[in-house]
Amino acid sequence: YHEVASVCTLHPSRARALFQVYLDLKYGQRLNVTDTPVLRDIEFPVVLVAGSNDLKPQAFVPVYADEKLNMSKLSTILKSANDIPHIRSASSGVSVHLAIVESDSTIAYYKIGSDVVSPSEGVAK
């Protein structure tokens, strides 16, 4: 807990989600967690995980399973995530991972993005 204590103390309403996502990513999934910045406009702490080779870091946004997210909040999350220097993208689209946390520490990860997949990219995948 001491690794994220400072952020949790400043944002107690997001503390449990941040702590459990941090634990799961670093010690459960054994990923290289680099930082825990805070999204500016929405005051959501996120977990940054280093990407491999030339890929930029991935941002994981902890949210609660019983928390209602509307489109406005999602848009703010994506816009604020783009402001993080490490994952700022030159292109128009930005993507983050939502880490949805249940009360029994079950976490479901979903990737959301604001870019539109062109038909050529969809065929390649």
Next chain:
Amino acid sequence: MDNVEPAAEKPQAKRPNNRNKRLYEPLPMVRQPAILPRIGHLLDHINRLLHRTNPLSSYLPRITRLIHSLWSASTQPFKRLFYALTPSNLFWPTLVPAKIQATIHIIRSEQEIVDCFVWVPTEWALLWQKGAFGKGILSRSEPTWLPRFTRGQSTAASGKYLEDITRQRRGERQAARETETKESALGLALIPIPSLPVTLEEAQVMEPMQLSFHESLFLCQLGCLQVRDPQGTEYSYEALWRLFCKVDRSSEFALKHAAYYYYRSKGWVVRSGLKFGSDFLLYAKGPAHSHAQYSVLVRHSSQELPVTDNTSEEEEQQPQAIESWQFMLSLSRVTSQVRKTLVLCYIDPPAATDNQSAHDLSPSDLTQYQVREFVVQRFNANRM
């Protein structure tokens, strides 16, 4: 459960015929829930007989409850004496249960409680074996992080634990794909840590078991769980109820706990359905034994049907359904693809609580809730 091998496929058990079946059944009293004694006993068999949740028993609910309560009261002293003479929790965890110690961590913001979570640091093995309660915070279900860490596994999976089997299967699927991009799989895009900066002493206490709010309340009501905060203050069932209702963000905690209690008292092992888009998953024995059979979506009874063009004005004034048929059908599709059956569980709370908030609800009001279940299965006429 050290050796978790992929279970051989068994013929699927015959599903109950739920057609035209609407169970207006109040929540049963504590029957003899998921924690069942391994060794049968005459008293337990008689208890089950008297409190069987067969639909036919709904015709005589008051008489059966009266007989059960008298029987329980008359045999309780003998059961307590028997249990007092035996080692803790070998045979009768539900009658004179061992008190599992749990710690509740409360998060405050300027003296106001905003969140909490319940951990069982050391005595979780019994909870897992007797009803599959809880989840390791660093594992998929049963806490297995410590043996995996001490084993030093970092290369090929040995197939010993559930996480190893999952990793092995994912590796096989990825290897079988012809075209693979760098960012198509989360594991390929992110750098894994070769070794964790954790000492062996720290590893011993790294993974407690976390109980969900519903599990904590259920076990506390049974008397199996003793919840204290780090300062030593004990939290009673009513105190936990008020606390969980307060921190719940959905305002539907009472409804979901009523459904949880309902299915647990029927003997189902109830787990979180977050990963499948539902509220609960129902297992016959637990995640370690088989996959879940049912995926349950819990809703208030006023949210039964979506509004259509033929909806009358009176019906439109009722609380509207949140989900559309599109959502329901997509959820049904997802559920069927993972070989589960979707169950819509509509909870009808007592009328007196309509103007009350969840904080004002008394835990005993749970017995006044009514439950209706509908099974949703897609029918494909082409496959007749």
